[in-house]
Amino acid sequence: MFYDYTLPQWLLVFYIYCVLGWMFESTVVSVQQRHPVNRGFLRGPMLPIYGFGAVMLLHVALPLRGHPAAIFFAGMVVATVFEYVVGVIMEALFKVRYWDYSSHKFQFQGRICLQSSLTWGALAVILPYFIHRPVEDLLEHLSPLATVIIVCVVSVAFAADVVGSVKTALDFAKLLQEVDRMRAEADVLRAQLAAQAEKTRRQLAEAAQEMRAQSAAAKEERRQRILAASEESRLQLHLALREADSRMSERVRRMRLPSKWLVRGNPSLRAAQYQAAVEELRRRLKKS
Numbered sequence: 005m006f007y008d009y010t011l012p013q014w015l016l017v018f019y020i021y022c023v024l025g026w027m028f029e030s031t032v033v034s035v036q037q038r039h040p041v042n043r044g045f046l047r048g049p050m051l052p053i054y055g056f057g058a059v060m061l062l063h064v065a066l067p068l069r070g071h072p073a074a075i076f077f078a079g080m081v082v083a084t085v086f087e088y089v090v091g092v093i094m095e096a097l098f099k100v101r102y103w104d105y106s107s108h109k110f111q112f113q114g115r116i117c118l119q120s121s122l123t124w125g126a127l128a129v130i131l132p133y134f135i136h137r138p139v140e141d142l143l144e145h146l147s148p149l150a151t152v153i154i155v156c157v158v159s160v161a162f163a164a165d166v167v168g169s170v171k172t173a174l175d176f177a178k179l180l181q182e183v184d185r186m187r188a189e190a191d192v193l194r195a196q197l198a199a200q201a202e203k204t205r206r207q208l209a210e211a212a213q214e215m216r217a218q219s220a221a222a223k224e225e226r227r228q229r230i231l232a233a234s235e236e237s238r239l240q241l242h243l244a245l246r247e248a249d250s251r252m253s254e255r256v257r258r259m260r261l262p263s264k265w266l267v268r269g270n271p272s273l274r275a276a277q278y279q280a281a282v283e284e285l286r287r288r289l290k291k292s
Contacts, residue, residue, distance in 0.1 A: 025054020079128020
């Protein structure tokens with residue numbers, strides 16, 4: 005267990021654990037959601053955080069081999085710090101949080117939690133002694149040329165996926181801002197409808213108070229004038245609200261497929277500034 009690997013071999017290790025991590029998370033989330041889910045940030049079957057995590061944990065285990073308790077704590081600390089830093093950077097860049105531990109006990113800012121940290125520590129112990137053995141056997145049986153060829157091909161595909169996924173994430177951040185603005189406009193219209201209903205109720209009460217001594221016909225005429233004026237305003241607001249809803253539906257319909265995958269493939273997706281917009285997209289995509 006010395007891992008005297010060349011750079012191409014380390015890259016291949018990284019890619020293998022990216023795929024294994026994607027398989028694990030996609031399976032778990034698909035079972036939870038009861039439908040197939042392409043988990044993660046990338047479009048392809050890779051979760052880079054698992055690839056980086058595995059490479060880091062293997063390096064942590066090297067100087068501590070023979071001391072599982074030390075491997076556990078070192079792996080837990082290193083991986084937890086890495087998970088936190090990656091979460092902060094991704095949220096700063098893309099305005100969304102791709103995992104959220106807010107509902108877990110002993111969590112910090114929703115980015116890390118005790119359960120996740122303990123899992124990382126356990127993986128640090130299990131990885132070199134059990135999980136990595138088949139990977140190590142594979143590396144030993146691959147010739148240097150075959151390793152380089154595989155790594156080059158996968159690297160090109162990986163780089164293209166990263167570029168495309170980053171563009172999708174940046175476009176999605178703009179989409180959230182647009183949806184949030186449209187929601188705010190609809191909320192203003194709903195508030196105006198509520199205010200109009202309250203105004204009508206108040207006018208009817210005042211008219212009834214003022215016209216107590218007048219005939220029933222005069223009272224009814226005044227009442228109908230108030231209701232007619234209110235109905236005209238109410239219809240205009242309802243029409244504006246329907247138009248706003250139609251614009252929102254059309255915008256969601258025009259969402260690019262990768263953006264839809266982003267929402268559907270990340271049930272724990274959160275956006276501190278635009279969470280209402282995220283929920284609006286989820287609701288409308290579920291209907292479509």
